[in-house]
Amino acid sequence: MANRPTELTTALHDYVLAHGFREDDILARLRKETASHEWAIMQITPEQGAFMAILAELIGAKRYLEIGVFTGYSSLSVALAMGIEGHVTALDSNETYTDTAKRYWREAGLEKNIELRLGDARTSLADLIADGQVASYDFAFIDADKSSYDAYYEACLELLRPGGLIALDNMFHLGRVSARDKWSEDTPAIDALNRKIKTDDRVSISMVPIGDGLTLCRKRP
Ligand code: SAH
Numbered sequence: 001m002a003n004r005p006t007e008l009t010t011a012l013h014d015y016v017l018a019h020g021f022r023e024d025d026i027l028a029r030l031r032k033e034t035a036s037h038e039w040a041i042m043q044i045t046p047e048q049g050a051f052m053a054i055l056a057e058l059i060g061a062k063r064y065l066e067i068g069v070f071t072g073y074s075s076l077s078v079a080l081a082m083g084i085e086g087h088v089t090a091l092d093s094n095e096t097y098t099d100t101a102k103r104y105w106r107e108a109g110l111e112k113n114i115e116l117r118l119g120d121a122r123t124s125l126a127d128l129i130a131d132g133q134v135a136s137y138d139f140a141f142i143d144a145d146k147s148s149y150d151a152y153y154e155a156c157l158e159l160l161r162p163g164g165l166i167a168l169d170n171m172f173h174l175g176r177v178s179a180r181d182k183w184s185e186d187t188p189a190i191d192a193l194n195r196k197i198k199t200d201d202r203v204s205i206s207m208v209p210i211g212d213g214l215t216l217c218r219k220r221p
């Protein structure tokens with residue numbers, strides 16, 4: 001029998017929240033403000049923010065590409081980890097959500113380090129490729145509309161340097177991927193991409209059971 005991970009009970013999750021990471025004060029305030037948003041559930045958890053920050057530190061990331069910004073928690077987590085040497089390209093189609101993100105980027109003194117491109121992310125990614133930014137990013141995070149994930153993954157593979165890292169969020173699709181009777185409209189796209197990545201020898205992979213499932217793909221040199 002395979003070993004099973006320790007079950008993340010509410011009590012154990014509370015323990016992680018209390019002892020598992022340090023959250024910057026600005027991030028804590030952003031999280032508090034976002035908590036009352038009707039789509040608050042879209043934000044990554046603070047422990048995932050800390051995990052992505054430490055990944056950025058580990059790979060010495062200087063250029064981070066984010067697809068799906070919302071109110072800015074994930075982008076600010078990574079931007080703070082990279083510091084003033086870092087550059088973030090942030091893609092989202094919603095100006096209202098990203099106005100909140102911009103306020104917190106400014107408060108953190110990082111607004112000059114973060115370039116927001118508003119509009120459909122597929123178009124913005126094609127623009128980045130056309131602009132000659134191929135192989136220039138260290139780290140990419142895919143967290144926008146699920147039906148386009150495959151297109152985002154392919155674009156990120158182009159935009160990433162060899163050895164760079166792609167993290168794909170919600171690869172459990174709220175647990176639906178393993179429960180066919182609960183599949184929703186977008187679950188087939190996520191499931192198909194999970195299957196494709198499993199045998200994609202352009203990358204080394206690890207699906208991490210944090211949040212709603214975070215798949216890490218390192219672009220092989
Ligand atoms: N990473 C964020 C959460 C992102 S939620 C965080 O941690 O807080 C998903 C975001 O994707 C939303 O802000 C939504 O506006 C954006 N989005 C959805 N479809 C999009 C598209 N086609 N192009 C660009 N952004 C899109």
Ligand code: CA
Nearest residue numbers: 042143169170
């Ligand atoms: Ca997400």
